[in-house]
Amino acid sequence: MTTAPTIDAAISRLVREDRGRLLAALIAGLGDFELAEESFSEALESAVVHWARSGLPANPHGWLLRVARRKAIDRIRRRQRFRARQPELERLARLDEEAANAEAPEIPDERLRLIFTCCHPAIDRKSRVALTLRTLGGLSTAEVARAFLDKETTMGQRLSRARGKISRAGIPFAVPGPDQWEERLGSVLAVIYLIFNEGHVASAGATAQRPDLCDEAIYLAKMLNSLCPDEPEILGLASLLLTTHARSGARISPDGMSVALADQDRSRWNREMAAEGLAHLDAAVLMARPGPYQIKAAISALHVSAPGQGATDWTQIVLLYNSLLAHEPTSVVRLNRAVAVGQAGRPDVALEELATLEAELDGYQPFHAARAKFLAETGRAGEARHAYDRAIELSGNSPDRAFLRAQRRRLPP
Amino acid sequence: MQYMALIYSAPNAGPKPGTPEFEAFMKGYFDATETYKKDGVFVAGDALHGTDQSTSLRIRGGKTETMDGPFAETKEVLGGFYIFDCKDLDEALKYAAMIPTAEYGTIEVRPVLSPDDYSN
Structure with missing residues (x-):
């Protein structure tokens, strides 16, 4: 039998890596963000108890989804004293049965819909950022609060207001159509860029306790790119973040002083990350649909490709x-x-x-x-x-x- | 789900009656309403007289007080509304964007409370 610390580690890893994916699948089935979130939290609590007692199930993801769906059914039943929701319950029961019978059910990847929901412009900007970190980044409410230097209760209320608006205002769990695509993608990219900039600024101050939002933003940009590989602005954003973050090791001198870009010690740049960023920009440029993130990525690429101190191509940067x-x-x-x-x-x-x-x-x-x-x-x-x-x-x-x-x-x- | 689109604008914003721009503006409303009906999302919709014609009332201590004017003096005032029946906010926003006053004022989109909302 697996011991308790291993179970805890398994749950943490699962939450970190797959929270967004599981939650997205759950929302797709339930059609209700708030209900899905609450039921998923309850399922995790059950997992801590059950898995410690009987060991890790063969298919932990399937287990969590099944338990979360049952919790959702319970919650809907409790609301029933107000109004019958028989068709909804029948649908859920059917889903539940399907999930229980399948050996290892394929969990569909609905995260793209979830990203567009969390970054919907009908939600206030700070809440979009918080909700994205919480839902897709796998950060706990306490970690999101620390990222904003907010109290955990304040952040909890902010997140719950945002989820409430998603349900009550009917913000769809959907990838927007062509007529809304540009505005809505812009909102998603802006959220990820805000997360990165928040981390970039924070890393200069001595706040070791804050989660690394730069890594978080890069993770989200890459995830978005994998879900939506034909959009050059996503590649542009990923490139911008990678080539900027590659230089972060040299931004502050050993004696705690900011270093101007031109004077940075290039041996302290992360070459591997920079190369990854440049490759993303190359891929974007091949699509021949320029946009602001690709231009910013090109500027950052010129900085990171400069052969030495004082050799940056500033004339090209002016043109960009x-x-x-x-x-x-x-x-x-x-x-x-x-x-x-x-x-x-x-x-x-x-x-x-x-x-x-x-x-x-x-x-x-x-x-x-x-x-x-x-x-x-x-x-x-x-x-x-x-x-x-x-x-x-x-x-x-x-x-x-x-x-x-x-x-x-x-x-x- | 039902959504109300509240149409706000400053009283003097937008084209003046009698100009060709005003004709186009009114036609914009006519066309939008046609689209709403054709797409089956139209529930209601009307324009309001100006706030010069407003009368407000309140009951305090069992006594009715009636007074001239709107509830609050604001730069942009409610000039009309639509009620749409849509599947979600994105659809409601798409139809709200067809309201000609969006170019001069602001359209506020709010979900109408349904019996479900009281039970949650």
Whole structure:
């Protein structure tokens, strides 16, 4: 007989790897997200008790689905005092029987539908992110709460409100049709990108307890790609995340200071991950349907492919930002473009472009850091000092502050 | 499931009566309503007079108070509604996007409570 710690480990692994898939199959059968989630949690609780007593069943996934369906039937019966739901119960009983009779029933992969449900724009943005992490990423509510630096009870309420809206507002468990595809895919990609950026920012602060959201986002992007392999923007997102994350080991120096991209120690980049990212971009480009994530991936690819320090092709990067502006005409993209112009050898032009963004980006640290750099390069040390002060003041983490202070000290008197 | 599409816009937004744009706007409503009926999702739908014609009432301590005007003064006001019978929110949103005022104002889509909702 299997011992208890092995059972616990088996359950944790199963939840981590297959939660989304099992839940998706359950929702597809029950047609009710909230009911599926509650019943699945109950089935897991039963598994802890039963498996510890009688050992791991031959088909743990089938066992969980069967028990979850029975729990769902119980829950519907309890509601029956209000209204008869006989047809529904009969359907569930039939499903249950089918599941029990099949030797090792094939569990259909319904995760694509589940992703589109969790990322539906009718759910508020933070809840979309939380629900995706909880449902498809296999994070516990406590882990999702830690990722947001929220209390577990607050996060639990947020998740339950989101599930409630899915049920009550009739948010479908479906892959959207062609007329809604672009908006809805955009929402899914934005959620995964938000998860990644949250992790990217967090990794700079000393918060070791938070789950690694960068890994989580990469896992989700790859999952989405495997479920929907003909969409170049998904490949673009996966490439962007991989080539960005490949450089993360060199973002902070051993003495805790942020390191500018151009100065990063390339031996600390993860070459394998970078190569994987570049391959994803190659595959996307072959489909000949460009989009904003592919352009961002191409920019990141140029950074990661630069042969050495100071050898980045900034002129090419400026051109890519011009293309990106057509998709995302935001002030942050204009800022990034201006930085590339400055890096390409025209700090004076960069400063002119930055001047047009001041009103919108005055509260944004990278704006002042960029301005300070180009003021210093054009010999305006006094103004550069002020700009560094403002950037340091707005900086949210200590590695960035350390970097900016060091730059400020280098200014001539 | 039934959904109500609440049509909000600022009173002066959109084309002015008597212009060709207004004609096209009204035709847009006519066509949308035709589509809803043809697709079998139309339950109800009407436009409302402006809030100048609103009268509000409330009962406090058993006494009825009647007053001129809407419940709250807001920039965008309720100008009309549809009720759709749809299979899910995506379908309701698809039909709501055909409402011409979506180009000038905002369409709020809300599910109508059904007896099921009271039992949960």
